Amino acid sequence: MNQQEVEKVLQKAAEVKVFCEYGQRTIPVLDDIAAFLNEISPAIEDLKAVLEVAMVNIPKAAGQLGRVTEATEQASTQILNTLDKMVATLDQVITSVSTGMVSSDLGVATNKMAGIVKTLVEKSGWDADIVELAEAWAAHLRSLKMSGPTSNLERLLKELQDDCTEIMMALQVQDITQQHIGTVMGTIQAVAEELKKLTTGFFSTPAAQTVSIDLPLPNDSEVVGDMERKKMVESLLSKARAGQL
Amino acid sequence: MASIKILIVDDSITIRRIITNALKTVGFTDTTEASNGKEALEKLQAGKIDFIITDWNMPEMNGLDLIKEVRAHPVHSTMPILMITTRGTEHDVVEALQAKVNSYIMKPFTPQELKEKIEGILKTVQVSTE
Numbered sequence: 001m002n003q004q005e006v007e008k009v010l011q012k013a014a015e016v017k018v019f020c021e022y023g024q025r026t027i028p029v030l031d032d033i034a035a036f037l038n039e040i041s042p043a044i045e046d047l048k049a050v051l052e053v054a055m056v057n058i059p060k061a062a063g064q065l066g067r068v069t070e071a072t073e074q075a076s077t078q079i080l081n082t083l084d085k086m087v088a089t090l091d092q093v094i095t096s097v098s099t100g101m102v103s104s105d106l107g108v109a110t111n112k113m114a115g116i117v118k119t120l121v122e123k124s125g126w127d128a129d130i131v132e133l134a135e136a137w138a139a140h141l142r143s144l145k146m147s148g149p150t151s152n153l154e155r156l157l158k159e160l161q162d163d164c165t166e167i168m169m170a171l172q173v174q175d176i177t178q179q180h181i182g183t184v185m186g187t188i189q190a191v192a193e194e195l196k197k198l199t200t201g202f203f204s205t206p207a208a209q210t211v212s213i214d215l216p217l218p219n220d221s222e223v224v225g226d227m228e229r230k231k232m233v234e235s236l237l238s239k240a241r242a243g244q245l
Numbered sequence: 246m247a248s249i250k251i252l253i254v255d256d257s258i259t260i261r262r263i264i265t266n267a268l269k270t271v272g273f274t275d276t277t278e279a280s281n282g283k284e285a286l287e288k289l290q291a292g293k294i295d296f297i298i299t300d301w302n303m304p305e306m307n308g309l310d311l312i313k314e315v316r317a318h319p320v321h322s323t324m325p326i327l328m329i330t331t332r333g334t335e336h337d338v339v340e341a342l343q344a345k346v347n348s349y350i351m352k353p354f355t356p357q358e359l360k361e362k363i364e365g366i367l368k369t370v371q372v373s374t375e
Contacts, residue, residue, distance in 0.1 A: 073257075073259060076259045077258070080259065080262050084266075165266065165267070165270050165356065168263055168266050168267070169263060169353065169355060169356065170353075171259060171263060172260065172263060172352050172353040173353065174259055175257045175259060175260045175331070175352065176352055176353065178257070179302065226351065226353065229333040229351050230351050232333070232335060232338070233333060233338050233349055233351055236335065236338045236342065236349075237338075237342075237348060237349060241369075245339060245342055245343075
């Protein structure tokens with residue numbers, strides 16, 4: 001063995017020494033990683049199970065919200081139908097009263113009205129406004145029995161018509177609620193989409209995906225009251241009229 | 246003033262009925278309805294309409310696009326338009342005004358508020374055409 005060969009052996013020995021030193025430092029780290037993976041593996045399985053349940057429950061929740069919307073729309077239509085009948089009947093009664101034809105026609109009409117009011121109360125599920133209307137109607141019937149002057153009767157009937165209009169206007173809440181539910185359903189569907197990506201992407205491919213959920217944030221109109229919103233609208237309209245917008 | 250024909254544009258049949266009834270109680274009895282912007286444009290072409298009340302969020306064609314279409318129309322560009330909507334952010338109102346809506350009203354509204362808005366618009370339109 002000559003000098004050159006000895007130097008080569010020494011160089012290889014030095015390389016082996018470096019490799020062994022590196023191995024001594026990396027092996028514990030690799031052991032830790034293996035232990036960590038063993039530890040989180042059941043947690044990942046649990047998470048997968050939770051996501052699978054969520055994927056079933058989220059569309060179910062969206063469906064339930066949809067049914068709430070349908071039910072309130074149906075109830076609103078029924079109430080509007082009944083109110084239309086009431087207003088039409090009240091028109092007939094008012095005409096009879098104002099033309100002095102307070103006779104058996106009135107009796108028939110008031111009985112018909114009493115039936116409609118009763119149905120309305122039942123259909124509305126004892127809604128406070130409609131119960132109030134029924135009480136007003138009962139008071140009106142009592143006043144009829146007292147055979148007061150027809151002008152007073154006419155006034156009461158017109159008050160009843162105003163009550164009907166108020167109930168009708170209160171039904172706007174159905175549309176407002178429907179639009180808010182629509183926004184919530186949109187959010188739920190966006191979450192469901194992202195969860196679907198997680199279950200089909202993260203758990204089936206080695207590379208984790210970046211999750212970005214574009215949730216609609218509540219706008220100003222949802223966090224301030226009706227009066228404040230109306231004031232803001234009027235202020236903007238004034239500015240527009242003054243050419244300041 | 247109450248003899249004008251009003252076109253009510255809203256995808257909710259409940260709201261169309263509410264607006265129709267509210268208008269009736271304040272003396273505006275001549276009304277017709279459309280469920281979206283596209284249908285409203287057809288009604289506008291088909292018959293005499295003096296005033297439009299429109300919602301914002303609708304399928305097919307929304308209220309904002311309807312206003313833009315009407316304003317771009319050679320015959321109907323000066324049509325009085327009132328927007329009734331649940332959208333009430335400052336950005337929404339400015340966007341509607343930029344589309345040249347005559348006025349804007351938030352839900353829920355009362356028949357009296359509706360009457361005042363319509364009369365206000367008609368007065369402004371009358372003044373500007375004199």
